[in-house]
Amino acid sequence: MIRYKNSFQALSYDVWNRDQLILRRALADHYMQARQTDNAIAQLDAIGEILVEEGKKEDAIEIIQQILLLNPPNANDYRTLIQQLQAG
Numbered sequence: 001m002i003r004y005k006n007s008f009q010a011l012s013y014d015v016w017n018r019d020q021l022i023l024r025r026a027l028a029d030h031y032m033q034a035r036q037t038d039n040a041i042a043q044l045d046a047i048g049e050i051l052v053e054e055g056k057k058e059d060a061i062e063i064i065q066q067i068l069l070l071n072p073p074n075a076n077d078y079r080t081l082i083q084q085l086q087a088g
Contacts, residue, residue, distance in 0.1 A: 017050055024050075032070075041072050057085045 024043045031040035044067045051060035064078050064085075072078060 017054065021047055021050060037070050041067055041070055044070075052085070061085055 024047050028040045028043035028047070031037070031043060044063050048060045048063040048067070051057075051063060061082055064082050068075055068078055
């Protein structure tokens with residue numbers, strides 16, 4: 001029984017993360033259209049964190065590159081993060 005419970009919890013977590021990614025992406029797009037760059041960056045950053053946690057480094061790098069296109073004030077931090085993800 002415990003094995004099935006753990007499997008269900010893992011599945012629930014995967015579904016929750018997928019839904020989070022979809023909603024955050026839509027919200028980021030909305031913020032970009034509304035020219036609310038800081039809010040868009042925050043949503044993309046959250047997406048990147050989820051992707052890194054899931055081990056999806058290439059997807060995370062793509063999101064970080066999108067963040068860089070928005071000219072965040074801490075762009076060098078994002079560039080460093082890309083280098084770290086590519087190295088490890």
